[in-house]
Amino acid sequence: MANPAILTVDDDPAVSRAVARDIRRRYGDRYRVVRADSGATALDALKELKLRGERVALILADYRMPEMNGIQFLESAMDLFPLARRVLLTAYADTEAAIDAINLVDVDHYLLKPWNPPEEKLYPVCDGLLDAWLSTPEAVASDIRVVGHRWSAPSFKVRDFLARNLVPYRWLLADEPEGAQLLTAAGASAQDVPLVVTTEGKSLVRPSVEELAAHVGLTTTPAADFYDLVVVGAGPAGLGAAVYGASEGLRTVLIEQRATGGQAGQSSRIENYLGFPDGVSGAQLTDRARRQALRFGAELLTAREVVALESGGTTRLLRFGDGSTIAAHTVVLATGVSYRRLEAPGLAELTGRGVFYGSASTEAPSCKGEEVYIVGGANSAGQAAVYFSRYARRVHILVRGEGLTQSMSNYLIQQIEGIENIEVHPFTEVAAGEGGEHLERLTLRDARTGETRTVETSWLFVFIGAEPRTEWLDQVLARDEKGFVLTGPDLLRGGKRPAGWPLPRDPYHLESSMPGVFAAGDVRADSVKRVASAVGEGAMAVSLIHRYLEAQ
Template identity: 55%
Template sequence: MAHTPKDEHDLTVVADMWSPACTAIRTFLARNEIACRWLQPTESTGRQLLEQHGFTADDTPVLFKADGSSLKPADEEQLAQWVGLHAKPSSDNYDLLIVGGGPAGMAAALYGASEGLHTVLLERWAIGGQAGLSSSIQNYLGFPDGISGSDLTDRARKQACKFGAELVISLQADHLRPTDHGFAVHCTDDITVHARSVIIATGATFRTLDIPSVDKFNGRGVFYFSALTEAPLCAGSDVYIVGGANSAGQAAVYFASCARKVIMLVRADSLAVEMSTYLIKQIEGIPAIEVRTDVEVVDASGGTHLEHLTLRDRTTGAVEEVPANWLFAFIGAEPATDWLDPSFARDSHGYLLTGPDITTVEGSHSPWPLKRPPLHLETTVPGVFAAGDVRAFNGHRVAAAVGEGSMAVMLVHKFLHD
């Protein structure tokens, strides 16, 4: 659980708003519900605070607590420990280890702990995964008026902790191997955690635009799957959003409440190609949102931050340059499976194959090593299960991920008791 300061003045961050390091810290703190006050190093108060502690503007970002302590963070783990997050496992041996803190992982943690399994969940960034970044989830069962990803995440965190699940923030798993008594998951900072069973719920990593001139402004006007943490800075500005699926639509609706104008840039010829009907109708009813189809970003320029975008009409080939300080891209994701070795069978896109889908692997030898058939969400490593967006043929919906996380725990029980 996060330790949240009593008010934002208990924690102060001095950083340049256009610094990628500042963006990373801002996102980390916001997603972990750590309240703080932000100061620019050029402001008199920010400059004085730096000087009082022996820092200069070149040292930023620097964090200060009300007790006088300060930190220039080297990595997420150091930052997590300093602000009071639970950053190290309390044990090295569990019944169930879950890698990934999105909806699938949180559902697994909740059900695992509530059913008596000694359960630990490892998450690198923050509980909630991609869903935690969503400004509004409108089609989740039981919330007719919608719910923000952060609110849903907070409820899930409290519920899982109530049943005794241990949630560890800032550890990144980088290797998994079978042992005589289960499995060992090696993490950053040379920490190894052992468990009798494992659920992989690492989801997917954000796909980038892969344009060198755009990449140059990452964290300096160009952001991926980020809305809640940056929206206050965009008030009164024009905001460009790249993408045509639900995540892009939800961000557009959210930004429309504070931005002067929201321009959606969609490669397809219609939002209907990927977006839910309810969201399309909502966007059509908001005058501040402009949807431009058959268009793509091809270039970006600026000084210390993004200042212009170059757009191309995919039908006519016409090119135009537009002033822009804020670009948010929601263009899909890649499965977060590169930390797993080849014993985990994947489909052609890198998603983990589980249960009956393992038989789709081409070749003369089955990757499944046992005589018994694999359980429904079991990977090609017996006793290791996958749930949510990391799994092949997944539903790409929060509800689907939650269902798979809870089902995976049921299958873990079967594996442990057989």
């Protein structure tokens, strides 16, 4: 495979030569430096690289270019190479442009000209960005191919796992020529899907999530047996704990069963998170946090299910589903919550074949021109409705109550009211689902009168309830009647410490009934179900962990 490219673009010939010269001097043995003198020629170069199947690691673009300035160029470049790291070259007077670039096109860094000496002002920035680019599994796994059937639940599971873990892949139908050829080469049939062909040419027939993760560049095995901190769950709370734990010198490992980001990572647009006035997708936000945690030295294990927690003196032992274990001084539980299943007849059999729990962004293009139904009245349902409205002919939001005001943020309600192809149906619930190969129709019931009606649709997305996945903590930690982990003051019933509490002090604010085990984010009883509060609790847990370790 050819060396990845670093593209520089500046309309000033002297500056263009200088930046290319400095970049080539430092990175020419590992990267191919491509120089362009305008945004248009740079885009042509990127298109040619894309057609050749080559990779672009870093793009450095001058802001003040005629016809197409640096921000406009980088915005177009993102469509061709969204994973390339992006740097805007600016003059001292252009700091406002740099801020716009960060908000509008997710620029990774802005660099003031001149950058002399490059050893101090240019190379450290580029080193960090190139290291981040190299650490992302998608940078080396661009040719994964997935062969399956359109309405196959196992095929959807594979595609969803890859998409949520930001692993690019090509989707091929089993009855298409290329898909059929791959099945034949792998010695498989159309009944054996999904088939995954890795970048090394290895074929995986109906792979498990663990097998898939191990073959697409995701880390599944811990590098050590003992850590200062194990974080279980890589949603906003877990990522916050991992970033702060690793940045403060704790040997930290982050364990995720499904995909980084949790429910927040599935959000198409988060618009009320501090510091992002134009909003940010859940995937972008969690990818930044993941890269940040890795940069500070945290380990990230994917597709590993923790099934037991044990205490052995000052050691906390976590047991995986395969029987292996990992030990640490402290644990942060940040497993979040999962959407509650609809119990209506017919839906269980159609899950993954038209019935989806959460926002299945991989399915959005397939909804073009069709009727989409969304169940739920909270922010996650509203964000999904706005996202799917770009594709669907009409999006129907089904809520059991009288409207959205009780559970949805005002900014989302206003957006929904301004989108013509979104319709809200109050006092409506799903009574049943029907279909053969996939969902074909729904029976809807009026919650007030009991009257039912049938609608034709192939798409149902469910965003209801919040159930913590804490069954594995039964008889281990104190939980409330719904399964949420009790912490801090909630454990001091009647002013008494929890039964079996071995320490002379009260539990810390986020500490569970087992000393050294903390809970953060949605899994904690009475927590605020917002991304910002989850990140804050993750950071707060690390502060309390330091107090705990200092007292040992």
